Amino acid sequence: MSFQEEITFIYGVEYGQVMKDNFKYDLGLVNGKVYINGSFVAVDIYIKDQVISEIVPQGTELPCENIVSCISKLIMPGFIDPHVHINLDLGEFRSADDYESASKAAAFGGITTFIDFLDPIINVDEFENRFAQKMKEAKDSYIDYSFHTTVGNFDDDVDKLVAISRANGIPSIKMFTTYSESNRKISKEKLQEFMKNSSKTSTLILVHAENDYMILNAEVDDTLEQYERSRPAEAEILEIEKLVRIVKDIPGKLYIVHVTCGSSINLIKEECKELIGKNIFIESCPQYFHLTKDLFEQDNGNLFLLAPPLRSADEQQKLKENISSIQTIGTDHCPFTKEEKMRYKVASKIPKGLGSLEYSFSLMYHLFGEEIIDKFTINPAKIHNLYPKKGVIQKDSDADFVIFSPDKTLMIDSGHSRTDYSPYEDMLINGLIESTVRRGEFIVKNRKLVAKTNGQFIER
Numbered sequence: 001m002s003f004q005e006e007i008t009f010i011y012g013v014e015y016g017q018v019m020k021d022n023f024k025y026d027l028g029l030v031n032g033k034v035y036i037n038g039s040f041v042a043v044d045i046y047i048k049d050q051v052i053s054e055i056v057p058q059g060t061e062l063p064c065e066n067i068v069s070c071i072s073k074l075i076m077p078g079f080i081d082p083h084v085h086i087n088l089d090l091g092e093f094r095s096a097d098d099y100e101s102a103s104k105a106a107a108f109g110g111i112t113t114f115i116d117f118l119d120p121i122i123n124v125d126e127f128e129n130r131f132a133q134k135m136k137e138a139k140d141s142y143i144d145y146s147f148h149t150t151v152g153n154f155d156d157d158v159d160k161l162v163a164i165s166r167a168n169g170i171p172s173i174k175m176f177t178t179y180s181e182s183n184r185k186i187s188k189e190k191l192q193e194f195m196k197n198s199s200k201t202s203t204l205i206l207v208h209a210e211n212d213y214m215i216l217n218a219e220v221d222d223t224l225e226q227y228e229r230s231r232p233a234e235a236e237i238l239e240i241e242k243l244v245r246i247v248k249d250i251p252g253k254l255y256i257v258h259v260t261c262g263s264s265i266n267l268i269k270e271e272c273k274e275l276i277g278k279n280i281f282i283e284s285c286p287q288y289f290h291l292t293k294d295l296f297e298q299d300n301g302n303l304f305l306l307a308p309p310l311r312s313a314d315e316q317q318k319l320k321e322n323i324s325s326i327q328t329i330g331t332d333h334c335p336f337t338k339e340e341k342m343r344y345k346v347a348s349k350i351p352k353g354l355g356s357l358e359y360s361f362s363l364m365y366h367l368f369g370e371e372i373i374d375k376f377t378i379n380p381a382k383i384h385n386l387y388p389k390k391g392v393i394q395k396d397s398d399a400d401f402v403i404f405s406p407d408k409t410l411m412i413d414s415g416h417s418r419t420d421y422s423p424y425e426d427m428l429i430n431g432l433i434e435s436t437v438r439r440g441e442f443i444v445k446n447r448k449l450v451a452k453t454n455g456q457f458i459e460r
């Protein structure tokens with residue numbers, strides 16, 4: 001008797017049938033509309049061992065442990081926030097969210113991966129310590145995470161730092177063109193060295209672009225009313241002009257974080273439209289699309305303070321007109337409590353930063369609809385080396401999903417972050433994120449937290 005005949009004899013069924021009955025997918029998401037290649041299609045998704053195992057026509061019933069029906073819902077890839085600050089230490093203040101609370105808020109906002117920043121370093125030797133510190137903090141995360149290496153006034157071997165950073169799964173280095181007063185401003189020579197390295201290694205060079213000289217020499221009072229003029233739109237536009245010149249000369253990969261002004265993007269388009277999406281990547285944040293600098297003049301203006309500042313309605317309008325030239329939306333999430341924000345009247349003493357993680361996608365979807373999806377999924381995944389593990393619904397990718405009801409609405413409140421307010425409070429938003437799945441496990445299910453902190457460091 002052959003092996004197969006023996007099996008058939010024992011079980012009374014065909015060998016193949018026995019194998020099939022024993023095999024079960026872990027999770028099936030059926031009857032929803034699934035975002036694949038830029039549009040929504042009617043397919044079912046089956047998940048096994050944390051990854052997408054099968055995508056099949058609707059109605060194909062596969063053996064599965066847990067089937068979830070998603071009728072009248074949209075299923076998108078889990079969102080990626082490439083710019084968050086968690087546990088940021090500012091001396092007198094520390095940002096309100098640790099990994100537990102930030103990742104919970106993120107999960108309610110459909111974000112399944114975020115990228116935080118290591119604290120700035122001046123020498124290569126400091127890297128190990130900064131990396132170990134963040135890895136320790138991030139153990140409490142509900143969602144997957146990665147980091148960007150950050151340099152201050154870096155004074156060491158650029159190639160060596162990039163090599164060590166990449167060896168630890170971090171192919172991105174963040175730097176500042178301002179904050180010389182706290183020794184965080186990168187020199188022009190070092191910035192060029194990083195760009196040169198980037199042109200060879202494709203390492204992403206993230207730049208906070210504001211002109212240091214203009215900020216240091218701004219003739220304004222240290223008040224909320226004049227805060228925007230202390231770091232004006234022109235400071236961003238001028239610095240971006242300088243960066244564009246560097247990239248035209250040295251074609252590395254420049255990623256400009258938190259662009260606040262439509263004029264900055266118009267300038268890049270005039271100078272080198274063809275480099276956008278190839279050598280120049282533009283990130284903006286929901287706050288610059290929804291809030292304007294007039295808010296600083298309200299009695300509670302402190303609550304809206306951040307750096308770079310909110311801009312005029314005119315700049316905001318230009319930013320909206322340029323949405324198609326923006327590749328990614330990051331939040332720059334860095335909330336503080338009301339009491340902390342309101343403690344001082346002098347602008348320079350107020351902790352700068354807002355919380356947006358939980359409402360980032362909703363705020364942008366409300367303004368732009370489906371056009372915004374790629375900026376939260378495939379674009380950040382590709383630009384930040386997470387693709388095709390993240391950012392896309394296809395076979396073998398991580399089973400990260402957002403289950404979304406486009407017909408429901410959401411009223412914004414302080415949410416799940418550890419701060420006690422939201423700058424968008426009481427806004428009524430179209431669309432509701434119902435559930436979030438991270439590597440095949442529901443973190444949020446029907447607006448309830450149902451998972452344990454099980455996030456992983458993702459090597460990029």
Ligand SMILES: [Zn+2]
Binds near residue numbers: 332
């Ligand atoms: Zn930031």
